Amino acid sequence: MSDVLAPALSELARIAEGLRSESATLRTELEIRSAQARVRRQLDEVLRVMRELPPESKKRLGQAANQVKAEVEDIVSARLRALTAEEQAADLARTVDVTLPGRAAPLGHLHPITQARRDIERIFGELGFEVATGPQVETDFHNFEALAMPKDHPARDMQDTFYVTDDVVLRTHTSPVQVRVMLRQPPPVKIICPGVVYRRDDDPTHSPMFHQVEGLLVDTNVSLADLKGVLLHFVRRFFGADFSVRLRPSFFPFTEPSAEIDLLCVFCRGQGCRTCKSGWLEIGGSGMVDPEVFRHVGYDKYDVTGFAFGMGIDRMAMLRHGISDIKLLFENDVRFLRQF
Ligand code: 2NL
Numbered sequence: 001m002s003d004v005l006a007p008a009l010s011e012l013a014r015i016a017e018g019l020r021s022e023s024a025t026l027r028t029e030l031e032i033r034s035a036q037a038r039v040r041r042q043l044d045e046v047l048r049v050m051r052e053l054p055p056e057s058k059k060r061l062g063q064a065a066n067q068v069k070a071e072v073e074d075i076v077s078a079r080l081r082a083l084t085a086e087e088q089a090a091d092l093a094r095t096v097d098v099t100l101p102g103r104a105a106p107l108g109h110l111h112p113i114t115q116a117r118r119d120i121e122r123i124f125g126e127l128g129f130e131v132a133t134g135p136q137v138e139t140d141f142h143n144f145e146a147l148a149m150p151k152d153h154p155a156r157d158m159q160d161t162f163y164v165t166d167d168v169v170l171r172t173h174t175s176p177v178q179v180r181v182m183l184r185q186p187p188p189v190k191i192i193c194p195g196v197v198y199r200r201d202d203d204p205t206h207s208p209m210f211h212q213v214e215g216l217l218v219d220t221n222v223s224l225a226d227l228k229g230v231l232l233h234f235v236r237r238f239f240g241a242d243f244s245v246r247l248r249p250s251f252f253p254f255t256e257p258s259a260e261i262d263l264l265c266v267f268c269r270g271q272g273c274r275t276c277k278s279g280w281l282e283i284g285g286s287g288m289v290d291p292e293v294f295r296h297v298g299y300d301k302y303d304v305t306g307f308a309f310g311m312g313i314d315r316m317a318m319l320r321h322g323i324s325d326i327k328l329l330f331e332n333d334v335r336f337l338r339q340f
Contacts, residue, residue, distance in 0.1 A: 147254040174214045258285065286310070
């Protein structure tokens with residue numbers, strides 16, 4: 001029966017050899033597994049001659065078959081390992097070059113009004129003024145009455161506002177914050193009050209909602225000269241050392257005497273131009289605190305004197321950057337805002 005054994009043995013060797021040379025061309029696990037299955041079928045086919053063999057030959061063929069089967073499994077697992085290694089190497093080659101420059105995240109910045117408010121807080125802070133804040137919805141007493149504007153006083157017309165009820169309003173200035181501070185603590189007082197305020201006003205230079213900062217200094221022997229010195233210092237720090245201020249006589253119900261605060265025109269530097277006409281631009285109002293205000297908060301008008309001022313933060317931000325329409329500050333168009 002060696003005429004069956006010999007060809008079977010050489011067929012086994014041929015199958016193993018065939019898989020060995022084919023294995024390098026198998027590119028995926030699927031290709032490897034299907035080659036493995038095919039080879040197993042081929043081996044089974046060859047071993048069908050077993051039945052016809054005498055025991056001695058059967059044993060030899062059996063041993064040879066086991067050897068070839070082990071060889072086939074070795075080739076398959078070696079090829080699978082090689083493929084995994086190739087895939088990992090390809091993965092590594094594909095990964096990011098960590099030495100490349102990163103993609104910068106787009107950075108925003110503070111709104112020009114917030115920048116202005118923080119600068120104002122810092123400049124007055126250096127002079128010893130503390131920041132005080134309070135509610136935007138106020139009582140008639142804190143917003144008007146305590147500031148010497150009784151009901152039906154004509155000065156209320158200038159500060160027409162939004163009424164929640166007859167006695168509750170959206171504040172028209174941050175003065176009520178100062179009233180609240182004076183009501184709860186004795187003099188001296190040295191504060192600034194930045195915040196949102198509301199008025200019935202709506203045109204290119206007025207918004208029904210705007211930002212104001214008021215300042216209040218109450219102590220013994222405070223004079224108008226102190227007011228002017230503080231304002232001049234502030235304006236030079238905020239707009240530049242070559243600026244100056246002018247106090248122009250005016251009227252406010254809560255100050256006596258009262259004065260408008262004018263800034264040397266940022267456009268013409270005092271020459272007189274389309275925007276300012278006079279060479280000066282109004283940035284706020286000021287004066288010596290009226291004794292009537294001290295009476296309402298329980299301060300002794302013979303004991304203390306004080307100055308107060310109020311300025312528009314939006315307006316100062318506009319003048320600083322040469323912005324002509326206040327609405328641009330509130331539209332939140334980043335193409336506009338990113339310029340500042
Ligand atoms: C303006 C004018 C001003 C005040 C605000 C004030 C506050 C107290 C007492 C007295 Cl508690 N006065 N504040 C004084 C003068 C003017 O603001 O044009 N603001 C935008």
